[in-house]
Amino acid sequence: MIDALLDRLSALDVRLAAGPGGVLRYDAPRAALTDELLAELRDHKRELLGRLTGAEVIDRAPVSDQQARMIAGHHAAPHSEVWNIPTRISFTGALDPDALRSALTELIARHHGLHSRFVRPEENTGGTGAEEDAGAGTWWQEVVVPPPLDLPVEDLTGLPASEREPRSEELCRETAAGGFDLTQPVLPRLRLLRVAEDRWALMFVLHHITADGWSLSLLLAEIAELYTAAAAGVPHALDPPGAQSTDYARWQIAHHDPETEARRAAYCAAYLDGVPSGVPVPTDRPRPERLSGRGDTVRGLASGEVRAAVEEFAAARHTTPFAVAATALGVFLAGLSGERDILLSVPYANRQGTAFESLVAMTSTAVMVRVRLDPAESRAALVARTGEGAMGAMAHVLPTARIMRAMREAGARDVPDRVPHILAFQNSLDTDIEIPGLRVEVEDLAPPLSRGELCFGLAPCRDRARGYRTFLEYSADLWNRGTAEDLLSSYTALLAEFCAFPDRPVSDLLPTAPTPPTTGKADAV
Known part of the structure; x- marks a missing residue:
């Protein structure tokens, strides 16, 4: 034909x-x-x-x-x-x-x-x-x-x-x-x-x-x-994927429910009510009207001892290592900025059902996690409260733009277009592979660019004794590489100190007189 x-x-x-x-x-x-x-x-x-x-x-x-x-x-x-x-x-x-x-x-x-x-x-x-x-x-x-x-x-x-x-x-x-x-x-x-x-x-x-x-x-x-x-020279033993990218899209369309979306949007708007639109973290240069996309990634390691401390802290408080890492990052950014209410964007795997466990596609989405400090509160109590809020946000997951629209519809006056600070806690990413007769090393080779301002990352190694692979993707418009290295190492050090004394107040980790931002605006870009 x-x-x-x-x-x-x-x-x-x-x-x-x-x-x-x-x-x-x-x-x-x-x-x-x-x-x-x-x-x-x-x-x-x-x-x-x-x-x-x-x-x-x-x-x-x-x-x-x-x-x-x-x-x-x-x-x-x-x-x-x-x-x-x-x-x-x-x-x-x-x-x-x-x-x-x-x-x-x-x-x-x-x-x-x-x-x-x-x-x-x-x-x-x-x-x-x-x-x-x-x-x-x-x-x-x-x-x-x-x-x-x-x-x-x-x-x-x-x-x-x-x-x-x-x-x-x-x-x-x-x-x-x-x-x-x-x-x-x-x-x-x-x-x-x-x-x-x-x-x-x-x-x-x-x-x-x-x-x-x-x-x-x-x-x-x-x-x-x-x-x-x-x-x-033998057949492989892999099962066929349980679903394909087109199947996932059709499933998403079939399960779209406007009432559920509206309920989730209302929950997220209430959860984020009053959150500041920007966190004035000091920069090396004034913030431009629009980021150029130039950036880089610095990498490091958090020791097996740090990972063990994070996991023990989480287990003792019936929460997750992610909640501990996110709370510690909120405290770290609060110490830098003087702001006591920190909003983080967190990539979430968003895999629903066993059919999608073997799916190769982009299903992840961003979840907004709020770390709202009360300096007199213990670190353990703050982790529990932050973790509870994060679980609620994940249960009501929606695209970021839809959440921001819901906030505006609810009357919020100062709503960011995007969240400048990201925590990528990559517990679903396992890059350690083994092949008989070969030594294999896997390395991320990101180009010198950045999707936003600061993205902190933790990826658990398969061998717990090796701890976490850490990274910080940063905007070169705002920070020098040396500053980015200091930020990553300082966060790792604070994470260790945070876990060492869970019953001490959060105020012990905050400077008595926060240093104001040296340059730039506080608004999120």
């Missing part, structure tokens, strides 16, 4: 092209554009785009709420590559590149979210004979047949030994910083480097629209399982 339609279009001198955003464009004589022909173009748009792009569509659905927000964030960001998830997997030992290629091919084929593109729905704006747009509107996701995997080995062993590591680092960071076009299949960006006879580096770069922290853990574990099976 499509072949016959293409033959007729050719005879009528109608030329088709795939335009940005998954639109179908045509250039044709005015007389050829009958209503019947335009209807045929609409009806067969997907098949025609598949022919034009060489990507056959195998499933299609509206985007999920999270995907829609990510598309908006991608296009709004000064540097869209800030949404990259760049992971370097280093192997030491006798790596089999063919087995790795086979494993990655199977990995991509297993998960629809790793071979999807994002397009407009099938609409037609009409035509006048010049080049016209045959589709525009809100976004949809289209799953396409993944193309053959191209993973050549880039061998650096021919370079002098002193040049190999610097060249590998340069190539890896170049790969990490490349942008994605969401209207084309958003495949993982892959690059395999041989750095020495027995040392290899695989760059595995995702766009955040395809995966969250939970998904990354799944993918890394599957790479290990698939590679091990391929290297041994």
